[in-house]
Amino acid sequence: EAGVTQSPTHLIKTRGQQATLRCSPISGHTSVYWYQQALGLGLQFLLWYDEGEERNRGNFPPRFSGRQFPNYSSELNVNALELEDSALYLCASSTGTGPQNTGELFFGEGSRLTVL
Amino acid sequence: AQSVTQPDIHITVSEGASLELRCNYSYGATPYLFWYVQSPGQGLQLLLKYFSGDTLVQGIKGFEAEFKRSQSSFNLRKPSVHWSDAAEYFCAVGAAELVFGAGTILRVKS
Numbered sequence: 001e002a003g004v005t006q007s008p009t010h011l012i013k014t015r016g017q018q019a020t021l022r023c024s025p026i027s028g029h030t031s032v033y034w035y036q037q038a039l040g041l042g043l044q045f046l047l048w049y050d051e052g053e054e055r056n057r058g059n060f061p062p063r064f065s066g067r068q069f070p071n072y073s074s075e076l077n078v079n080a081l082e083l084e085d086s087a088l089y090l091c092a093s094s095t096g097t098g099p100q101n102t103g104e105l106f107f108g109e110g111s112r113l114t115v116l
Numbered sequence: 117a118q119s120v121t122q123p124d125i126h127i128t129v130s131e132g133a134s135l136e137l138r139c140n141y142s143y144g145a146t147p148y149l150f151w152y153v154q155s156p157g158q159g160l161q162l163l164l165k166y167f168s169g170d171t172l173v174q175g176i177k178g179f180e181a182e183f184k185r186s187q188s189s190f191n192l193r194k195p196s197v198h199w200s201d202a203a204e205y206f207c208a209v210g211a212a213e214l215v216f217g218a219g220t221i222l223r224v225k226s
Contacts, residue, residue: 004159033213043160043206043216056213090159094212104150105214107159 002027004108006091012114013081021076021111025093031055032074033094033105034066038087046089049074050096081115088112118143120207122217129197130225137192137220139207149190150208151181154219160206166190177201199224 005024013019025032034046045058049068057064063079072093078085089112092105119142129135141147148167152160164175171183181192190207202224208214 031212035216042218045213045215048213058213092160104162104165105160107152107161109157109159 004091004093004106006089006108006111008111009109010112010114012116014116015081015083017081019078019081019085019113021078021089021091021113023074023076023091023093023108025072025074025091026106028095029093029106030072030096031094032068032072033092034074034076035090035092036060036087037090037110038084041087043090047076078113083115086113086115118209118215120209120215120217122205122207122220124220125218126221126223128223128225131199132196135192135194135197135201135222137205137207137222139190139192139217140188141190141207141209142188143209145211147209148211149181149183150214151175151179151190151192152206152208152216153177154204154206156203163192163205197222197224199226 007022031050033048035043037043047066048056052068066076068074088110090110092107094105121140150165151163153163154160163179164173166173166183174180179194183190204219204221206219207217
């Protein structure tokens with residue numbers, strides 16, 4: 001069974017540009033989470049989507065946005081890139097919040113965004 | 117508010133020695149607790165999790181963790197460390213989106 005897949009693996013942008021990162025969850029998983037892992041800052045929660053709806057977002061500015069598609073894949077968009085947006089962006093999926101929820105997140109290997 | 121504290125940023129142990137990584141949490145209800153491991157440039161892999169029941173949980177790669185409600189702790193242990201255990205370890209708490217600690221970098225010396 002395929003795990004969580006993310007693309008691209010690496011992305012280089014310049015300040016002010018927009019970046020789009022993509023994530024495909026494990027088959028059967030309805031929840032997708034996005035985390036930012038910047039150097040020295042640990043994993044910071046960005047966004048949570050479940051069944052196509054945004055369920056929660058972390059303490060990030062509105063230029064961080066995303067969506068979840070009917071097939072449960074997800075996009076993270078970062079507008080007006082700033083140097084400090086350089087980080088590893090990790091996507092994770094889970095079975096959702098229903099009775100089948102195990103709470104466990106399954107992570108992809110991440111997309112490394114570099115902003116010059 | 118939920119929070120996780122991993123007080124040790126770096127730990128160095130000798131190969132074959134025992135290991136304990138500390139984790140303290142703050143959570144409003146009965147917590148779901150997790151330990152994840154991250155090798156350089158990789159995503160996170162789940163080592164073990166605690167939902168309820170037996171407070172000593174076994175995980176993969178010979179790791180175990182003990183939930184102590186009175187101390188709000190969920191420390192990770194391994195009786196004998198291997199060089200391949202060198203990585204960064206994250207404790208996490210939550211029931212949907214997880215809150216992660218800052219991580220502990222484990223170095224193993226031969």
